[in-house]
Amino acid sequence: MKAGDQLMKKRSAKIAGGALSVALAFSLAACGGSNTEDTSKNEGGKSSSGPQVELTLWQTWTDSASQPQQDRIKAFQEQHPEIKLNVESIAHDQYKIKLKTNAAGKQLPDIFQVWTGAELEPLVDAGLVSSLDNIKDHWKDKLISEDNLAQYQIDGKQYAIPGGMNLTNIIYYDKDLVAKAGYAAFPDSFTEFKSLITALNNQKVTPIALGNKAKWVLQSYYFSTIGDRFTGSDFLPAVLAGQKKFTDPEFVNGLKAIEEMVKLKAFNSDMNSIDNKQAIDVFLQGKSGMVIASTSALLDMLTKIPEGKNIGMAIFPQVEGGKGDPMAISGSAQHGLALNSQLSGAKREAAETFLKFFYDEKLYQSMISRGYLSPAKVQAPADTNALHKQLIELTANIKVAPVYDATLPANLTDIINNGLQAITVDAMTPEKLAADMQKAVK
Secondary structure, rough: HHHHHHHHHHHHHHHHOOOOOOOOOOOOOOOHHHHHHHHHHHHOOOOOOOOOOEEEEEEEOHHHHHHHHHHHHHHHHHHHOOEEEEEEEEOOHHHHHHHHHHHHHOOOOOOOEOOOOHHHHHHOOOOOOOOOOOOHHHHOOOOOHHHHHHHEEEOOOOOOOOOOOOOOOOOEHHHHHHHHHHOOOOOOOOHHHHHHHHHHHHHOOOEEEEOOOHHHHHHHHHHHHHHHHHHHOOOHHHHHHOOOOOOOHHHHHHHHHHHHHOOOOOOOOOOOOOHHHHHHHHHHOOOOEEEEEEEOOOHHOOOOOOOOOOEEEEEEOOOOOOOOOOEEEEEEOEEEEEEOOOOOOOHHHHHHHHHHHHHHHHHHHHHHOOOOOOOOOOOOOOOOOHHEEEEEEEHHOEEOOOOOHHHHOOOHHHHHHHHHHHOOOOOHHHHHHHHHHHOOOO
16 A cells, blocks of 8 residues: 555545535434443442452543533442542633643653544554544444444454544524515525625625624634535645645635625724624624534524524535535544543553543533534424524434544644635735645645
8 A cells, every 4th residue: 555545545534525414303212222232231330349459530521511511521430439539620711721741751640631633643653542443333333323433443443442532614694684685595505605795795785794703703703614505525634644735726716705705895804903703792782693612602603693683594505516525624623532542451441441431411401401413313392492402403414524623743734724714815816825835734
């Protein structure tokens, strides 16, 4: 096998261009039975003796939105006194720095939170995380599909179990403003989408609220999906394997789509001066027809939506002649926990017991009730918010496309972030950005 083919295989496993179901509203009457049975054994297996095994766990679940994860950890500690779990909760940004520092010194805890793609791969390459292939069948096709498990796979091996799913390109739109502009239904083609932008401008309404002050928003929330409509989801792994180039027409045409939207005045004039949360506020205040954000953004929106606000959701429309699947949305799995490769014997067995307990139906149902998307096939709780149900239905049959900054090396991510912002102020052409990115490919 050629070196490029080997890299292609590795990258393909990492960013999963195939069908990836995020559907939540499935009953597990049949397929969930065996998993529930296993969990009940764990939860009922209390020991009257004191701790026999001690484990360390690092994670970022520090706020109220992470209550489902916190509850499962607490339940494990109560129901498994034979395993002492020393938990360290660390703020997200600080955690990532600490993880990299300790990984460099090979001083990682027994269990630790990891992210997919470009962040997981170096840990695997350094031999710091252990494969979970021996216990993968506990979840595979019983609670979590193989496609969803693949988000945490490298070279076909499982290194963590997905605890959540975040899609980075959902169009949240004001149904009333869009209807007033002449659209009873959301456009299903890029051509019609551009016509909607023009119609909203004619109504003196900012078409799309964009907050790209931090530069990553236009790349992650917009281009990761828009670019995919032109290139297809296999493009990035092919570029990184040397089989395609960023200067190829399909990639350049994706960048031109952003340039065209800017020229159509799709965005607010202060798009590079406000952040994504401020952009969401602009939308909720009725000052824009749309905002494009992640599925996680809905958690924040639900606390702010004014009474009577009529919000719809849509997938970015199909691009005529594009190579991408119109049902693909950029995104990745979240909340995965990995095991230290040095674990063995009783400690390894205890860590596996924890993972089986933690990633069960209770966790996923609790997360759904909080507004998260779940990679597991579980029934949505009866009290699920109506907007969240709308999101669940919208994304039931989507495929997950790679998020650029979760896939590309840091140097390329910086180039595309800066370049996309430069395009919005007419300081760079799509062709120049594509050339700069290709020059930086190693």
